[in-house]
Amino acid sequence: MKKQRADAPETGLDTYLLRRHGTVLVAAGAPPEEPQPLTARGLVVLEADLAERGHVLTRDLRVALGRLRPADLAAAGTRLLREIDATLGADRRHTPLFRRFPEGVPAHAHASYSSIIRGHLLCQSSQICLVCERDSLTAGIGALAPCAHLLCGDCYEDLIESSGGRHCPVCAAPLERERRLRTDTKGARVVAANLRPGPALKPLRLARSAAAPGLAGTALAALLGRRTPLSPQDREDLALLLDHAPADPAAWLPAEIPVRESRATVLAALLRRDPERARPLLAGHLTTATDVLRLIWAWSGAEPDLLPATARTLRLRNLPRPLRRELLAVLDAFPVGTLAEDLRRHRQPWLRAGELLHPYEHRARFPYAAAAFAVLRQSDLDLHGLGPELRAAPAPLRVRETPGGHTRLTVETFAAAVEHALQQGDLPTAVRLLARRPGELVRRLHHLLRVHETWSPGEPMPADLAGALPAALRAVAPGPLLGAYGRLRAPREHGERRLYFPRGRVASAHARHDWGTPVPAGLAAPVRALIEAELLRRAERSAREEGRYEVAVLDAALADLVVPFAERASARTLVAVPRGSVQRIPDGQLLRLFVHWMQRPHQRVDLDLSVAFYDEEWQFTGLCDYTRLVLGPRAAVHSGDFTTAPPPHGATEFVDLDLPALGEAGARYAVVVVFSYNDVPFEDLTDAFAGFMALTPSEAARQRTGSFHPKSVRQRLDLAGDARICVPMIVDLRTRSYTWTDLNAGSHAGFHNLDRHHARIGSLARDVLTHFAPGARATLWDLACAAAATGSDEVLVRDRTGLGLGVYHRGADEPVADFAARLRGRHESDRRTEQPPDDTARLIAERLTGARAFAALVHADVPVPAGAHGTLYRLYPGPTDAAPDALERITAGDLTARFSPNG
Helix, strand or coil, X not given: CCCCCCCCCXXXXXXXXXXXXXXXXXXXXXXXXXXXXXXXXXXXXXXXXXXXXXXEECHHHHHHHHCCCHHHHXXXXXXXXXXXXXXXXXXXXXXXXXXXXXECCCCCHHHHHHHHHHHHHHHCCCCCCCCCXXXXXXXXXXXXXXXXXXXXXXXXXXXHHHHCCCECCCCCCECCCCCEECCCCHHHHHHHHCCCCCCCCEEEEEECCCCHHHHHHHHHHHHHHCCCCCCHHHHHHHHHHHHCCCCCHHHCCCCCCCCHHHHHHHHHHHHHHCHHHHHHHHHHHCCCHHHHHHXXXXXXXCCCCCCHHHHHHCCCCCCXXXXXXXXXXXXXXXXXXXXXXXXXHCHHHHHHHHHHHCHHHHCCCCHXXXXXXXXXXXXXXXXXXXXXXXXXXXXXXXXXXXXXXXXXXXXXXXXXXXXXXXXXXXXXXXXHXXXXXXXXXXXXHHHHHHHCCCXXXXXXXXXXXXXXXXXXXXXXXXXXXXXXXXXXXXXXXXCEXXXXXXXXXXXXXXXXXXXXXXXXXXXXXXXXXXXXXXXXXXXXXXXXXXXXXXXXXXXXXXXHCECCCCHHHCCCECCCCCCCCEEECCCCCEEEEEEEEECCCCCCCCEEEEXXXXXXXXXXXXXXXXXXXXXXCCCEEECCCCCCCCCCCCEEEEEEEEHHHHHHCCCCEEEEEEEECCCCCHHHCCEEEEEXXXXXXXXXXXXXXXXXXXXXXXXXXXXXXXXXXXXXXXXECCCCEEEEEEEEECCCCCCCCHHHHHHHHHHHHHHHHHHCCCXXXXXXXXXXXXXXXXXXXXXXEECCCCCEEEEEECCCCCCHHHHHHHHHHCCCCCEEEECCHHHHHHHHHHHHCCCEEEEEEXXXXXXXXXXXXXXXXXXXXXXXXHCCCCEEEECHHHHHHCCCCCC
């Protein structure tokens, strides 16, 4: 588990609200009797610091901060800036080994704020109004003079009518005669020259103290209702929200918590808080023996993932006697054969848990639990004390007499029976067994189709599988369903390289050649059609329950975003890009990679930021690391090698990549790697993270005193877990895109660097790009098309460039499946327009006016008009976020969870 830095601020509800909702909780207190000049001046400094980080204060939040005493404002402002910096990795001193690796010059606070605001307006006039908190569609946004606070045309007219426009409605400062300015000042031009096209300032809003608990309760209900595993960030939020939940669980605990790890976390928290209220809830929520084991893990303070690494090091916490009896009662209620098999699935953890439960002491009261543990331990058993039902040895239990005359029980497991049938090529028996567990049937679907070797073109799929598959598809969770869909949609070759992702605390992958029989396309097609029909059925059910939409808006670039999988092993990141997704490199010719780490006292840890370069055929062509600081004519430049990172500041390494120069040098791929040179796992560090910034040439040239610039950070991820080699991303220099990998490579003890590992790193990168090739996996585009086709009769599709907009209408007699196929194929639209991206966004916004809409966007750059409401998924923030109350924002995991079975 990632360790929290000793000097980091304590995570609380205010941090959660800032990170998730962009709101700031200001502690209520008695305002000072007289205006405080220091508070007013301090607000100007705070605004300048926030603008440097790409944030602005809305009016209500500024007024609330202005009521604080100077010392309270200093504390609140420091905490706010620290929390924003922590999300970007800017809360550390980043000093390169070569001190002039770039430089910068500070400026006066007010002048800096004014120049930054006007520079943003030069690049993108569609900023947020700090009074009405919306992006105006009809009247542009302007900056007031001299305070530079942003106001839309409507609010400006109201200001003139109400008070003659003499004072700023945000800060109450006297205004100049020319009150609204968009003048092209020298400072604004300097700022604009170093901004990416179309940047939007992120608004910080006031979190009402009375509304904060309700917001926390809503967020808690959403997390507990998720039907897909939670990411590390979601799990941290869940633990935080549980601390703020009402004392009575009946007020907020749902009847069902689909994700079993979340279930164990919640029950353990309730048992620690109020065991008398929590114990009666156990029987209803613990539906398998493994659920009980997860609860024991969570009760002991560990992640309830039951990973072997945790099992080896976890010290189990003692169980109170009433809780022990309650858990034995839960176990005893399960069928004894199923119970014995579940215990064998996690044998070592159950052997340790049995030492706490003492099942044989209660064998008369809980005979089935005692028998299951006897099977697990392979111990002798006294059947006479266990009741007539157990003496009859229900299947799959079998009584066996040992040569010494002792009585023992054995169990035939479900997995063993299935494997035996598949080895014998007995497809009917295997399907009949797997039909009892739909998830297992769908996970093995590709294997089952391979067993049917006598299939020839024109024949239907095997009768046994055809009969069992529809019911299994209706019952299975989204993960296995979409995994099977992705596996069957692309053609496969004999001997292809297959990538596997073992279950673990951190994401890792390994590949091998697959010499099995390829599934013919003619056999995969009808199965794929069944899965597509099931996705549409679930989307239609969701549309009935939540209500239909008047219009849907989709980005075609959603096809580059893979459906999230193995989220429990995902690293905490700034932008939640699903593993395997491809993203365009932000505008600018220079990528600045960074890694920061801080070791513990009396420890030495040497992390190395390295980049390996490969040609079109994945032949190694060069590197940039501590052994070669400069590659070619400064196409790649390393900032210098730190071999230790003592507290309190740690160490930071950078690598600058000049993308055009690298392309001219013959490199096609650049693989970013972070090595722990002296083999210390990342989890032993106090702090460690990596990421990248995107810089324009002018921005890179003018930087003189600091290499880390928070506003330029595009992505960062935490380095965590028992890993020594992390591969965050693979850059394709020809297409100017990167594949987000978030993977950790296996390692052996020793000194790790590219000279030793470049062949294995290149092989892994090639296998990753093959595994996630376009069309080979289920994507968010597939889910968004299904949701849009079933939820609305009008769908707007924006192309990847933002220039084209296709309008699709469902015909009066057109089946939903045909409409969804038209959308997925992006053809036969009713109307198509070509215009600049800003005009396209405004055209979409006009259609959203007053409408209930479903929007799935990569960039939230569509202004939200008055009256728009509905649901929004977006990857990157933007003006669409300006109406948090109008559009309910969902994550990629939430979108996937909408395709869960039975609601």
